[in-house]
Amino acid sequence: MENKYILALDQGTTSSRAILFNQAGDIISMAQKEFKQIYPQPGWVEHDALEIWVGQSTVAHEAITRANIDSTQIAGIGITNQRETTVVWNRETGLPVYNAIVWQDRRTAHYCDEIKAQGLEASIRSKTGLPVDAYFSGSKIKWILDNVEGARELANAGKLAFGTIDSWLIWNYTHGEVHVTDVSNASRTMLFNIQTLTWDKDLLELMDIPASILPEVRSSSEIYGYTHESMLGSRVPLSGIAGDQQAALFGQQCTRPGMVKNTYGTGCFMMMNTGVTPIISKNNLLTTIAWQIGDRVEYALEGSIFIGGAVVQWLRDGLGMISKSSEVNELAGQVKDSDGVYLVPAFAGLGAPHWNQDARGSLFGATLGTKSAHIARAALDSIAYQTADVLKAMEADAGISIPELRVDGGASVNPLLMQFQADILGTDVIRPKITETTALGAAYLAGLAVGYWKSIEDVQSQWQLDKRFSSQMSAEGSGKLLKGWHRAVEATKTWANHEAD
Known part of the structure; x- marks a missing residue:
């Protein structure tokens, strides 16, 4: 793999970065771009998912340019991301129906308290490994479907897609051909059974979330698809995904x-x-x-x-x-x-x-x-x-x-x-x-x-x-x-x- 490199996309809570590594694990080039934090109300935290996509694709181009290489020299792209942050978008237009709701957002805390009051926390923890909390994606999806006009109807018609930031980036890089996530990100949604490695039907029913909205769950290291030629100038394998803390554990x-x-x-x-x-x-x-x-x-x-x-x-x-x-x-x-x-x-x-x-x-x-x-x-x-x-x-x-x-x-x-x-x-x-x-x-x-x-x-x-x-x-x-x-x-x-x- 002489003269080949791996491109890592590190999409964080306050900035998007792209880092190019060689085979020795050395950094060849890096680019970074911060983006806006949106606080509509106390306890609410949002991001503009389109701004994240544009920023992430921009820094990817910058890192490649700074290294003075072209996309044919990229052996694969790995994505790591802020976890739990929730994007719901229209499959036909590719546009989000609402801002991304960030992991720090607490708007669904009361709903999570209601679930706990029903005595369901122990069974949810045994399935997902997580406490019932607004931190995780499940209640954020429900909020969007319940509060954004027309979202519930579109979801029931199979026209909406949900993803954490990794899914959103891959959807855009493949021009909507691939809707996937990996097990590490799925395990942070409060909807994924970490014992059976499947989306949990009981939890989807509890939160009234249609299964059609969910990405396919894949491993953390495989070829999920290829970037559309218009993106980087050639078809580059998208071949690694992990949530940020899991990626750091592996790194x-x-x-x-x-x-x-x-x-x-x-x-x-x-x-x-x-x-x-x-x-x-x-x-x-x-x-x-x-x-x-x-x-x-x-x-x-x-x-x-x-x-x-x-x-x-x-x-x-x-x-x-x-x-x-x-x-x-x-x-x-x-x-x-x-x-x-x-x-x-x-x-x-x-x-x-x-x-x-x-x-x-x-x-x-x-x-x-x-x-x-x-x-x-x-x-x-x-x-x-x-x-x-x-x-x-x-x-x-x-x-x-x-x-x-x-x-x-x-x-x-x-x-x-x-x-x-x-x-x-x-x-x-x-x-x-x-x-x-x-x-x-x-x-x-x-x-x-x-x-x-x-x-x-x-x-x-x-x-x-x-x-x-x-x-x-x-x-x-x-x-x-x-x-x-x-x-x-x-x-x-x-x-x-x-x-x-």
């Missing part, structure tokens, strides 16, 4: 059960490969499909932390302690530790494994001797403490001890945070050389399908260590700190419960 080469990655972004997303058997969490984690290659389906446990790197933005924008996010390391490094100060950054409630939507940010242990450096240190520490809570929940669900944590995302470049993370976990924290793991995962899945890489072992050999952080703290020391953290979290919950009353 980090967490391909064996018990391997875990944590992405440190605005929030944090931790995922553990659990192998070929789904583990239904007893500790408030999500059970999801990681990927399917050939006939082999692998599953994962996932924990979401709402406030990760965003706590540093709060220090900058809310408190004015720093003028740039990069300054947090210098400020926090002025003290050897937080001196007993704990910050619980529950600015948007607490995520996994606590799931308390009423909790709010709290600061404990401050004295007259507390300086801004101590608060900055406590803010960084809070990211590590929250990660430890999710990791311990994963260990409990999986019944194993996790030997290492692979990390990526913006905050993973912070040496102070990564060292404290290793200290508090008593586990090695490992950062790879290429941190564009989401796009790389999509590229690997696409490349495997077209023979660009011969096997998973072939791509595993490309993973390169940048830095290993090993614990420098005694178990007694980390245990004492974690005890203080859990005390602070419980106090935060207690305050929230009194407020709710």
Whole structure:
């Protein structure tokens, strides 16, 4: 495959990117374009699906042009995407009937509460691996069919199509010839049975969603179709799909059960490969499909932390302690530790494994001797403490001890945070050389399908260590700190419960 490349399309929540990789897994070129966030009402979040399509196709062209190649040199295209975000479009016109409803959107929360009140959550979780929540696609589809004029009638006549962003991009790249998704994206809809690997008739009936609207569910690594010649100038195989966090898990080469990655972004997303058997969490984690290659389906446990790197933005924008996010390391490094100060950054409630939507940010242990450096240190520490809570929940669900944590995302470049993370976990924290793991995962899945890489072992050999952080703290020391953290979290919950009353 000399002079051939893989194009990864990374369609995120705030921007669309295209990255061209060579056979060594190196980045050859990259292009990125942000798009508009639409907030029609408090709690509602939308995107213009046409703007996403135009932006994504534009950056694909830019990446190819910057590399000075033509489309005949692209061996395959891999797509990774913001998950759960819901597009419904007219099959005849190709136009969306409404804006894309984004994963963050909460407009269907009341409807989800009604489902829970009917006592259906346990059966839905056993089928889908998910709690009943507005986060997932199912209730968003129902809202569009119920609230957009004429949508229900068109859907019943078989004239509408639903897709997550991967489906929408492939539909457009193939000029409407292919309507598919992969198992990883299907598993985030709250409509897909992860045991039988089929759309669940009972859930479709519950939400009054006609099956004709749904995409065909395929594996994460196969040729789904080819781009229309008018798109890139030649027919290029569309050959890999995975939701963004699953793609990052694959890009980090967490391909064996018990391997875990944590992405440190605005929030944090931790995922553990659990192998070929789904583990239904007893500790408030999500059970999801990681990927399917050939006939082999692998599953994962996932924990979401709402406030990760965003706590540093709060220090900058809310408190004015720093003028740039990069300054947090210098400020926090002025003290050897937080001196007993704990910050619980529950600015948007607490995520996994606590799931308390009423909790709010709290600061404990401050004295007259507390300086801004101590608060900055406590803010960084809070990211590590929250990660430890999710990791311990994963260990409990999986019944194993996790030997290492692979990390990526913006905050993973912070040496102070990564060292404290290793200290508090008593586990090695490992950062790879290429941190564009989401796009790389999509590229690997696409490349495997077209023979660009011969096997998973072939791509595993490309993973390169940048830095290993090993614990420098005694178990007694980390245990004492974690005890203080859990005390602070419980106090935060207690305050929230009194407020709710």
